[in-house]
Every structure is written in structure tokens, then in C-alpha cells.
Amino acid sequence: MTREQLFEQILKKKSYLCIGLDTDPLKLPQHLLDFEDPVFEFNRQIIEATADLCVAYKPNIAFYEAQGPQGWVSLQKTLEVIPKEVFTIADAKRGDIGNTSELYARAFFENMDFDSVTVAPYMGADSVKPFLTQGGKFVVLLALTSNAGSQDFQMLRLEDGSEEYLFEQVLRTSQEWGNADNMMYVVGATQAEYVQRVRRIVPDSFLLVPGVGAQGGSLADISRLGMNRQCGLLVNSARAIIYASSGFDFAERAREAAFAVQREMEALLEELLVG
């Protein structure tokens, strides 16, 4: 999917919601355990109930990997029931030397046809570039993450006289590898005070924003500071939507939770998007 197509979906659905499919086998509603593949059945019903309210789904790959080979089968089946107009993000945080990153790119872009994959920047150019070779596919590079550990290295200041933080150097350097048509960035909603610094370096790129909800970030704050002319935001919510209920009504309640966020996003788009 291209950046233009993603923006069209945002306008059509009045939403920039990304739903995190962090599907934990231990948190599934009891009645799903009778299905042959409970994880897939859970995802299928969540997707059916919410696909008109969101523009992206983001399976957290660890949840599937922790289930062994069966987890990868559930993931593949999940991908197949996501409507083609919804952007897909493999939240895998991969990244290795060139010939190895090529294999990860093959796993997520060819074998599984994801639209994008999250990538860690520590190993530099040749660990990221193999993910940038296919049109309509995106790297979502870690820049400033939502967790406490983001302080350890991402917020270190560099000696080059620029007074910049490491995450700004990551943004700047990565612009030599790709552009807004094949790179997005992870910027946590808990980092709203730094979003203007992000936008100075990558004004046009989409930001994938985790950390609203369970981690304490504010949707309104991150939207006011981070939105650009094409919205440029995908705000992720996982637990607050997919685990809104653990009963028979889990999909219905997930829809209600997603609808509440979509309504808030609709208002923010009206307020902030320069037409």
C-alpha cells in the first residue's frame, strides 16, 4: 500500500487508529478454546468487528512466536482475513547484517505479505536497507519508543555540537536510506514533548504511535503536536480494545472501544487537518 492510499483510507474512515493484535492465548474468552485455532478465531472476530473503524492492524509478533510453529500458522491465517485496504504492520523489531535482514524481509514481505515491519536501528544502514527494496512496503524504524528504557540510549546527547539526541541522529541518518514513501517511525505517545523535534527532521513521514491508553499517553496531545498535512499518524491501541471484555461479547465490546477512539480521532482530524 502506498502513502497516498493510506491517507485516502484515513479520510474515508475518519480514523487513524491502528489496532494492536497482541493476542495472548491466556487471555482469550473461555468459549473460544473449543475452536481448532482459538488465537485465529479471536483475531478473526476482532477484525470483523473493527475493520471499518481502523486503518491498520499491528500483530505483535512475539505473541505468535511464543506459541511455536502453530503461532505462525495463526498469524498467517489472521493476515489472510484482514481486508486489503487495511494497512498491516508486523511488529517484529528485527534488524541484522545485510544478508540476514534480507531473509527477515522475505519472511514478512513475501511469505506473509505484510505492508510494513518494525525495525531496530542499532546496526545501521545495511541492517535496514534490505527492507526498503519493494514498492508499497515500509520500514517502521524505532526512533523514540514509549517505554522507560527509551531514556537509556535514545535520549543520550551527542558530542557533535548539535545538541541533538541519539534518536534525532537516527531520524536524520535514516533519511539517507529512504523517504516518507518507504519509511515510518515509532514515536511513543508518552514522548509528546519531543514530537516537534521529530517533525523538524521528518515532516512528511508517518509516525506509528504506541503508548496511548495502558501506557499513559494522550491521543489529543500527540495529535496536536504530530499531525501533518496527510495526517501522518497511526495511533496504536491494543489491550484497551481487544481485551475490552473477556466474555461472549468480546468482539462487540472491542467495537465499542474502537468506535470511541474513532470518534475522538474524527474530531481531531476536523480540528487539525489543514484541508
Place this chain on the structure above:
Amino acid sequence: MTREQLFEQILKKKSYLCIGLDTDPLKLPQHLLDFEDPVFEFNRQIIEATADLCVAYKPNIAFYEAQGPQGWVSLQKTLEVIPKEVFTIADAKRGDIGNTSELYARAFFENMDFDSVTVAPYMGADSVKPFLTQGGKFVVLLALTSNAGSQDFQMLRLEDGSEEYLFEQVLRTSQEWGNADNMMYVVGATQAEYVQRVRRIVPDSFLLVPGVGAQGGSLADISRLGMNRQCGLLVNSARAIIYASSGFDFAERAREAAFAVQREMEALLEELLVG
């Protein structure tokens, strides 16, 4: 496996060789393609031919992940035929927020019983600590990698007046999370000139050293600069050993290639290890 036990194996085998199981289905000897699981059969024969010459095996997880669910089955079967006294490293470069890293730790330490997993440091403390909770298991943290992209961020100098590089800060900060009994570090053989800086910060830790052979690093150089009283080195070789021949004699030729490295290591241990 504990650090002491690993050192005992090094003394016993007179080797600190780690063999990389970067098993590419496209590079298998033709005659293996008749087996039900050619990747496993290749690994099984390589392990049988080399297990007395090396102290560690390091499957590169991307090679298995790129084969879909079957790849994980091949990986699991491979692990089961590695003798218990040989250290195992899941070269996965994982790392995510705390609750997600917990799941990756479960995947590699519980479901698959690896002794260690490689982890990327960019997301900081809470992305690494979940891998440090089990005795006899190790994080192998990326510090200074062997690839060209290591220059992009790992070699940035910090503004704190210390004249230190980012990789040194990674080493220093990570010492607050664990110690030589549960953390090792990736330091590329191509980075020999910086190994003394590494040893200043982590004198006792094992270093996992890729980059000898195909990538151009020197075994003698990295050994002279990096060896400590318990050897403290695991030097990886993959392609030069496992693809020594693509014919019927692949396992025999792999053994010859591993034997040549083991002999060189035996001489280096005699020269350098302070008895």
C-alpha cells in the same frame, strides 16, 4: 549452562569455536533434498561431524523464520540433537517493551531451551531485563557489530565529556542490569582495534565474535586483544565451515574446516591463556 561450565568445555576441547547454523535451503547439497526435512538433516550431519571441535552452535533465526512454520520445526529438531554440553545461541536480535520481551524470552528459553539469545539494546533496560531472570541463561547484547552499519550509530561519540562511543555506554549501562554470569556481548572481529576499550568495561564477560572469515576479521588479532583468564571469547564461523563443500562430503569437509580452526585456537589458548 553456567560460565564456569562453558570455560570447562573450552579447556576440555581446546576450542572456543562457535559454529553458525545459517542454514539456507537454497545452498543444501542436492542429495539431501530427498529427506523429509532437508534443513534438519543438514544440521544433524554438521553437528554430528563437528560437536567435539566446537563449544557452541548459533542458529541464525532469520534463516528458519524465512521458511515459515516448517522452519521453526526444523529449528526445534536441530536443538534436540545438539549435545547438552555444547552452548546454544539463538541469534535472533530481539528486544521490545517489557511484556513483549518476556514473550520472546519464553519462546527461546522455555519453548526451545536455548542457553542464550542475542538482544538489541536500543530500547534500553526494560527490553533486556526480561531475558535475565533465569539461572544459566544468557543475554548476548549487541555492542559493536561486525558490519559496515556499525559506524552509523554505535561509533557516535557522546556529549558527556567522557570521549566515549555509544557502544561503550551500552556496555557500561548494561552492567547495571546483569553481570558476566548472565550477559555476553557481540563484538565483531572486524573491530579488533576497539576490543581493548571493550575489555576495560567488561573484563570478565564472554564476547561473541562474528566476522572472522567471510567478513575479513582475524582470529589471531581478536584473540590476542580480547582473551581473558577464562578465555572469554566465542568466535563464530558459519559459511566457511558449513558450506565447505556442497557435495556428498559436506559433513566431512565441514569437520576438516572446523578442525583447522580448532587447531589454531588450541595454539592461541596455549599462548595466551594465563594458566
